[in-house]
Amino acid sequence: MSKDAILGAIRRGLKRGPLPADQAAMLNGRIASHPRHLIPARSRIPRAEQIALFIKNVEKEFGTVQRIPDLAGVPEAVTDYLAAQNLPARIVMAPHPELESIDWTARPLLARETRRAQEGDLVSLQHAWAGVAETGTLFFPSDPVRPATLNLLPETEIVLLRASAIVGAYEEAWDRLRAERKDPMTGGWMPRNLMLVTGPSRSADIEQTLELGAHGPRRLHILLVEDEAAPREMSRAEARAQATAQPGTPAAPGD
Amino acid sequence: MVHLTSPAFKENAARALADPGLQKALARTKPQFHGKRAKAVAGLPEFEQLRNIGRDIKNHTLANLDHYLEVYAANVEKAGGVVHWCSTADEARAVVLEICRQAGAKTVTKGKSMISEELGINDHLEAHGITPVETDLGEYILQLRKEPPSHIIGPAFHLNREDWEQSFRESHTDLDPKRVFTERRDILTEARTKLRSRFLAADVGITGANFLIAETGSSVIVTNEGNGDLTQTLPKVHIALASIEKVVPTLEDATSLLRLLARSATGQDFSVYTTFSTGIRRQGDLDGPEQYHVVLIDNGRSNMIGTDFQEMLRCIRCAACMNHCPVYGATGGHAYGWVYPGPMGSVLTPTLVGVDKAGHLPNASTFCGRCESVCPVKIPLPKLMRHWREREFERHLTPGTIRTNLRLWAWFAKRPAAYRAVTRMGIGALGLLGRGKGAFKWLPFAEGWTRGRDLPAPEPGGTFMARYAKARRQGR
Ligand code: SF4
Numbered sequence: 049m050s051k052d053a054i055l056g057a058i059r060r061g062l063k064r065g066p067l068p069a070d071q072a073a074m075l076n077g078r079i080a081s082h083p084r085h086l087i088p089a090r091s092r093i094p095r096a097e098q099i100a101l102f103i104k105n106v107e108k109e110f111g112t113v114q115r116i117p118d119l120a121g122v123p124e125a126v127t128d129y130l131a132a133q134n135l136p137a138r139i140v141m142a143p144h145p146e147l148e149s150i151d152w153t154a155r156p157l158l159a160r161e162t163r164r165a166q167e168g169d170l171v172s173l174q175h176a177w178a179g180v181a182e183t184g185t186l187f188f189p190s191d192p193v194r195p196a197t198l199n200l201l202p203e204t205e206i207v208l209l210r211a212s213a214i215v216g217a218y219e220e221a222w223d224r225l226r227a228e229r230k231d232p233m234t235g236g237w238m239p240r241n242l243m244l245v246t247g248p249s250r251s252a253d254i255e256q257t258l259e260l261g262a263h264g265p266r267r268l269h270i271l272l273v274e275d276e277a278a279p280r281e282m283s284r285a286e287a288r289a290q291a292t293a294q295p296g297t298p299a300a301p302g303d
Numbered sequence: 304m305v306h307l308t309s310p311a312f313k314e315n316a317a318r319a320l321a322d323p324g325l326q327k328a329l330a331r332t333k334p335q336f337h338g339k340r341a342k343a344v345a346g347l348p349e350f351e352q353l354r355n356i357g358r359d360i361k362n363h364t365l366a367n368l369d370h371y372l373e374v375y376a377a378n379v380e381k382a383g384g385v386v387h388w389c390s391t392a393d394e395a396r397a398v399v400l401e402i403c404r405q406a407g408a409k410t411v412t413k414g415k416s417m418i419s420e421e422l423g424i425n426d427h428l429e430a431h432g433i434t435p436v437e438t439d440l441g442e443y444i445l446q447l448r449k450e451p452p453s454h455i456i457g458p459a460f461h462l463n464r465e466d467w468e469q470s471f472r473e474s475h476t477d478l479d480p481k482r483v484f485t486e487r488r489d490i491l492t493e494a495r496t497k498l499r500s501r502f503l504a505a506d507v508g509i510t511g512a513n514f515l516i517a518e519t520g521s522s523v524i525v526t527n528e529g530n531g532d533l534t535q536t537l538p539k540v541h542i543a544l545a546s547i548e549k550v551v552p553t554l555e556d557a558t559s560l561l562r563l564l565a566r567s568a569t570g571q572d573f574s575v576y577t578t579f580s581t582g583i584r585r586q587g588d589l590d591g592p593e594q595y596h597v598v599l600i601d602n603g604r605s606n607m608i609g610t611d612f613q614e615m616l617r618c619i620r621c622a623a624c625m626n627h628c629p630v631y632g633a634t635g636g637h638a639y640g641w642v643y644p645g646p647m648g649s650v651l652t653p654t655l656v657g658v659d660k661a662g663h664l665p666n667a668s669t670f671c672g673r674c675e676s677v678c679p680v681k682i683p684l685p686k687l688m689r690h691w692r693e694r695e696f697e698r699h700l701t702p703g704t705i706r707t708n709l710r711l712w713a714w715f716a717k718r719p720a721a722y723r724a725v726t727r728m729g730i731g732a733l734g735l736l737g738r739g740k741g742a743f744k745w746l747p748f749a750e751g752w753t754r755g756r757d758l759p760a761p762e763p764g765g766t767f768m769a770r771y772a773k774a775r776r777q778g779r
Contacts, residue, residue: 051376051388054547054601058369061608067370075370075552079518082553085356088349088562105572143589164589167503183573192587196536200529218558233585234381238519240585241536244577249529252569253441253459254467254487255328256335262440263495263502264529264576 084219091182091216095276098181102214103272105184109247110260111268118273119146123155125271126173126206130158133267135204140165144175144193147208164195165202172198176209176270178221183246186270187221189229190241199243205265210273218244309640309652309661316667319634328461329635336626339570340677347566357563358681360556361617364548365608371517371550372599378520382582384595395600396427399509399542402596403433406540408506414524414531415439416511417455417620418544418600420642421655424509435509436501438530440494447474453636455643456568456622461635464490498530508534508592512545513619514560515597518553521579522597525564527571532578541592543580546600548616560619563679567621603655611690615650617680624674624684630667639664646674646684653691665691 059065067075091098103113116125130137138159141147152160165172175194178187186207190196199205215221229237249264260266308315319325344350364371376386389395399422403411411428413419413435425435425446437446441459445452447470452458468484471493484490510531512522522543524531535541551557565571584591607613625631625645636644641661643651649664665688674684 049388050390050394050601053390054388054599054605055369055372057390057601057605058372058547058608061605061610061613062366062369063609067367072370075367076374079374079552082518082555084555085360085559086349086352088347088353090347109571109575167499185573185577190588190591191585192589195589196532197590200532200536218561219555222554222558231382231581231585233383233582234378234520236378236381236519238382238521238579238581240382240581240583240588240591242521242579242581243532244573244579246571246573246575246577249527249575251440251491251528253439253444253457254490255462255464256332256457256460257487259487259491261495262491262528262530263438263498263533 082222087217087219088182091180093216098216099211099214099272102179102181102184105181106247106268106270107184109184110250111184111247111270113270113272115272115274118275119150121273122147122150122208122271123152123158127155127158129206129269130171133204135171139171139173139206140169140198140202141173142175142194142198147173147175165197165200167201169202171204171206172202172265173206173208174198176207177213178224179209179214179270180216180218180221180244181214182217185218185244185246187225188243188245189225189239190243191239196241196243199245200264203261203265204267204269205248206269206271208271208273210275212276309656309664312638312640312664312667315638315640316634319638324463324466325461325635328463329632332457332460333626333632340567340623340626341570343566343570343572346572347562350563350566353559353563354679354681356559357619357679358617360551360559361619361680364551364556365613365616368547368550368608371552372547374552375515375517375520375550376597376599378517379582379595379597380520382520382595384520384582384597387596387598388601389598390601392422392600392602395422395544395598395602396424398596398598399424399544400427400431400433402540402542402594403428403507404431406506406594408433408540410434410436410501410505411507411509412436412438412502412505412534412538413442414508414510414526414534415442415458416509416544417452417642418511418546419509420452421602422544422600424544436498436505438498438502438528438534439526440491440528440530443494443498444470447471451637451642453644454622454625455620455645455647461637502533502537505534505538507540507542508536508538509542509544510535512543512549512597513564514557515545515550516552516554516557516579517550519579519581521581523557523577523579525561525574525577527569527575529576532576535578535580535592536590539592540594540596541580542596542598544598544600546602547604548618560680564619564621567619567623567677567679607654612650612654612687614682615647615654615687617682618647618651619680620647621679623677623679624682627673627677629669629671629673634667639667646688647682650682650684650687650691653695658691658694665689665695 106113114125127137137157141160141162143162176186177189188194188199226237231237231239248260248266248268249262250258250260251262252258379386387398389398411433428435437443444459444467453461467490510524513525514523565574583595584593607616624647628645631645639648641652649667652661652664668688670685672685
């Protein structure tokens, strides 16, 4: 069997047999504790600055951000954005409870369908699970209320993100995923599909010149709900102390 | 499709230096590659520390590769996926074909994947009546033009706008022949429209994998266009092709490497889409594949473990080494004659296809050391090229061979069209890879080329051009 052949060849190269049980247990322990390596200092900053950094990075990657005070502001923000972009007042929306809880009646002219995306859909309204300030990256774990096609097929993607869901570094999002999610099939936490999205789709394949809107959305517009009433201001020193106190900086990959 | 023409590096290089279109593309590209990476690296003060961390993560994984592969495979299976362990390219091709057949596939969309080039998947599927469609913009135009990629992340950077327009007019014959392409966007829009229908119709989607995560059983792809995501999300069946060294233990490990990858590759802080795929569509999901297969490929990697070349298995395919290589910068990627060009190709190609076929590639170096200084996982590329040169020397290639090939070279140098025809006609070397060394029946200049240690550094307009011109004069 090729599995045995491959593992055998690797072990011959490493000049050993299968790992002894204690060493295998050590490696499994490393997976279970998933130690963090160095986390760049750029996101280890006070809370308000983290949110500003997130916005700055999204804009650097050609996304746009609109801050809105609460969920009630979503219908107006969506219709205004569509009008400004000369797009028809029609969206396909993720069946996410937060989006469905919104009172849309004030905007009766906005046509909405709640489903996955199909060919021909021009605009999607999606729900982001987290944002990472370090690079302005959105996290979209797939599940029945967050179909992945909404991130891919329409030319314009509008995303709802709560400010409280913005973290500094990817590692914080991993820990939140580990703590908060449960996958029905594996019993673990990783969903079937997890998209990390940083700006709209693009290609530089034609003469190394950047063009937006290759196969995915050409526009990525984030509605940032300011749900952190009074974000606790951490002092810089405090933030750094927290950063260095995080487990296992840097992990010793040799262990 | 990719034929092995590595044995003819010198002729390939001569041709490249005399190709005005290619030289224009290279001149346009070089400053971009350098400037963007430099800027991204400057923006992350911890970059140097991260390089050490990246190296250490990969070394730790390789030292325990058997264990992490087993953990990874078990987690894939938990998520309803199937892992196909394949020692050789032959096996991998057969597995892919069988999955496609089982799915009753007529068309297959593909995300960009260098391992798929290595395996020659497209030719194999086509030979069995299944149509593969490359969906990365660069790969798409190369498929239309029947050309191999010339770069591992910008496969079509060697083409100019005119080439795109011409190929689109020739291939998209259902569209108005009088349409005008006034800007690059028009080319992009036409490709987007054409490929969209392909995405929707495909029965199977094939992607590569930048990383495999043991902790979760995930395959990770990194793209900017979104084509890889459409490929793996829309069809009923997703096949991820991955070589065994792609595995890393945890998400934290992958994260550190991801911080290095995009900055080194395109000078972005992070690519647009970094997507983790883990198994099949869950109950209640509205999209995603019903089958998830990982084809886990060795194809020569395990032989590198425990040798001088083990370090090469750290490679994360960022292309920084070729972007900063003066030889690559003068000749482009096709001259290297196989899937992997530039310094990483010069080390990897002899390992994977045999030193007799590609043993002189390591000579295509000025040993300036720039590749090593930019490599995000600190692979000592010049040292590894030197190892190959020593091994090649030990093989004692005969002067007779060299003379014969020099005569051949002169003949072909006078007749570039004939050379091109010959290399196109050549047996797909990839198709033979799995059948053991020395099985190549016929290849252009299949004998080792030279024992000369000192390939003249192709300073722009230098030696190759001169030789090329001289050969032409003598021929007339
Ligand atoms: S050898 Fe290093 S620089 Fe070259 S592609 Fe691999 S990781 Fe990148």
